[in-house]
Amino acid sequence: MKNPVIGVYVCHCGSNIGSVVNVPEVVEFAKGLPNVAVAREHKYMCSDPGQDVIKKDIKELGLNRVVVASCSPLMHEHTFRKACESAGLNPYYFQMANIREQVSWVTTDKVRATEKAKVVLVGAVNRVVEHDPLFVKSVPVTPATLVIGGGVAGIEAALQVAASHTQVHLVEKEPSLGGHMARFDKTFPTLDCAACILTPKMVQANTNPFIKVHAYSEVIEVSGYVGNFTVKIRHKASYVNNDKCTGCGVCITKCPERGIPAEFESGLGNRPVYVAPDAPQHGKKPKDTFGKRPAIYTPFAQAVPNKPVIDRDNCRYYTTGKCRVCEKMCEPGAIDFDQKDWIEEIQVGNIIVATGMKTFDPTPMKNLGYGRIPDVYTGLEFERICHSSGPTEGQILTWKKESPKAIAIVHCVGSRDDKHHRHCSRVCCMYSLKYAHLIKEKLHNCEVYEFYIDMRCFGKGYEEFYSRLLQEDVRFVRGRVAEVSDWGIYPEEKGRLVVRVEDTLAAQVRRIPVDMVILSTALEPAENADHLKHTLHMSCSSDLFYLERHPKLAPVSTATDGIYIAGACQGPKDIPDSVAQAGAAAAQAIGMIKRGVVEIEPTTAHIEESMCTGCQICIPLCPYTAIRRNEEKRIAYIEGALCKGCGTCVGACPSGAAQQWGFDDRQIYREIEGVLAAK
């Protein structure tokens, strides 16, 4: 090994580091460290002039090691490695000392910060001496993409990737594509019909020769690595042979079991049916089909693919052993009661996760009466009431099927609330305004109250929409609703609901009688988000939405290469933002497919043959079964492509034969010595 010649560069990061750490002092200190040939400071090391300083020094001073003390390596390690490489130095002869995120930003004590910066720097300078040149491996990329989630984000991502004429697998857990958007009536702020925008896209996705739609399916296992994932998809038994089914819908109309609350109607079917006290009693209960579906069903009329599924838990044949009406009625003979779940294995290079969100269940907020008072609806339920193909065919009616005279819309239910979710759900203000507009459009004389904390109308055209609503005779009351009750005190409250609220602009407590209450509920990660997180080894942020690699620099990437996120699974998002992210995720996938090869980090483990005693301790430790035994030599070896570089085997090897490139024992020992060298 040549004698190490180290260049040390300390960054001010504007004032981010420089205002706390005494950078010139650190530079002077670095000059005195062993093997350091040059130490310099710069206002912004990551800028082009900053990088040029390193490149120039490598060439002119013959540096063979580089240390940069600046931000986190998760931020700019790649940048500086590239700079070293472009000057002809192996990029792994570089080490970063994090003196911003873990020093200057976490203390105000300038003396101690400067001391810690020096200590961290010694660790890095000590470590870099032991670095080895490493070479990035390139492996081919499977030119296929998996998209998980068939809502608007997933469909958009699938269509964009398919536009590059590469294979896409679109997996949706429900029987139809569409996600939440398929339930919406109008979209804010343009009041376009949601179905008119979405259904053509659903059909395009289903008919595109490059997209294979796996509806009513779930991803159960993912293995492999960037560019080469193996994915297992479980196709749930629908008890309908899709090859034979023509989608005529006779089975749906003939199914005798009709009282199952429809998932698509967002819980409207869970309410008991209203029976007027003076209704004639015939001994027979009135037939209740409000918000209900049969046991064999498609979620909605424009479902794509338009193939029904049988809900096994509620089907009379499965529960009582008798019925099979659908089988008798089905002319093509598509009903197959013996169908079983089956598992398909596919190979893909990239995965786009677009699993979306669900809405907060306000039942625990007893003061708002949801679940107890039938005329308290969630936003999504009201969406269905408003929808022309919903159970009321677009007529706004109370539970008693009367036209409401006053409606209250309660904002921030479950959002911006320390007891539930601290985040702002971003879309509620806008959909609440949309409801106000739709109510005013349908019922001119109906009073509409919006109870808000702040109006957050941030998007393009949103503030204008708000201004328009201010002209539409909607009552805006600033204050968090204390209670919704059905206990009228005053004559005008009898038989109605009463909203109690502190009007913080008028500085008084008010009682407002209304006939219907809409709760603008918070957005939460989708039901199976946590499960999928483990399947894909992703991280979540504190609000439990999937965590992006960097909020600004890599908003659709995750910590795992080759896995991207789009839409509301990353955080509450409206349709334009979801679609934009889907496009961004698709571009990442297409980019990798176009390159054809992917570079794999060389920081994997390897076993020094001469030192291995063949004890086999490492073999069961490897989570990827990358360690095998060479029976002939009676030693272990590592299957390079399978190793992901966790180093667990290295930490456990009693003879020191297992080592990890870039994180071997020598390097870490030297770093430990370095950080403890002072005193």
Next chain:
Amino acid sequence: MEPFEPRVVAFLCNWCSYTGADLAGTSRKKYPTNLLPIRVMCSGRVDPEFILKAFREGADGVIILGCHPGDCHYINGNHKTLGRFPILKKLVQQFGIHPDRLRLEWVSASEGDRYAVVVAEMTEQVRKLGPLRWNTRIKETVAASAAGGE
């Protein structure tokens, strides 16, 4: 005499704890500067020898920080750390090191606040135990026994 400032070597896994530590910085949480972070790819990489090495080099405490069980980027590397840890605690005790000087904590990528709390706690915990000076103590013991043998 200068007040005692403990030195605690921290092994942080790249995916959860190091990212969590960065988040503490990004959210400008303030915590003591006594922690000396060393990044490894997974808490499973932390060789028991690293811990002894750190104590030998003069650390007053060592903390291993990894992903919460079930959240490991490498499926279950942290489970192996968790398995080793009770033995490690016993081992350091046999070497005459108070077991509270060694700690294992889970900090996820979103727990910047928690990271700051853990650092503050660990610093105080070690501060109470006082300086370790393990290496010097061993040398003194060896010298004393050598002197006694003569």
